[in-house]
Amino acid sequence: MARPIHFEIPVSDPDKAIAFYKGVFGWTFSQWGEEKYWLVTTGPNEEPGINGGMLLKRAPNQPQANTIGVADLDASIQAVTAAGGTIAVPRMPIPGIGWLAYGIDPDGNLFGMMQADAEAK
Secondary structure (H helix, E strand, O other), X not given: OOOEEEEEEEEOOHHHHHHHXXXXXXXXXXXXXXXXXXXXXXXXXXXXXXXXXXXXXXXXXXXXXXXXXXXXXXXXXXXXXXXXXXXXXXEEEEOOOEEEEEEEOOXXXXXXXXXXXXXXX
């Protein structure tokens, strides 16, 4: 079984979005290295819920995406296509974190799949 482990919110104005989510929900943000990507902490790890990220929009209608933790990314990619989905972004490394790919389900919903691997480069 695989569960959502991360969400991503695409934004046009990071400062405005950070102020909004901090003010409304009390979330905290930290920029990830030099990337235009912010890690979002939604609450204490011992409480139910997931943390996520915020990134600059790459397209005007870019949707939010939930990322699902998987044990074997290659097998999950094969399962997506066998079940009628498509791969929107092929397998890529997230250095020091793992391997990531994005799929689209048969109804057009975008989702990520992450295989943890601290050696990913």
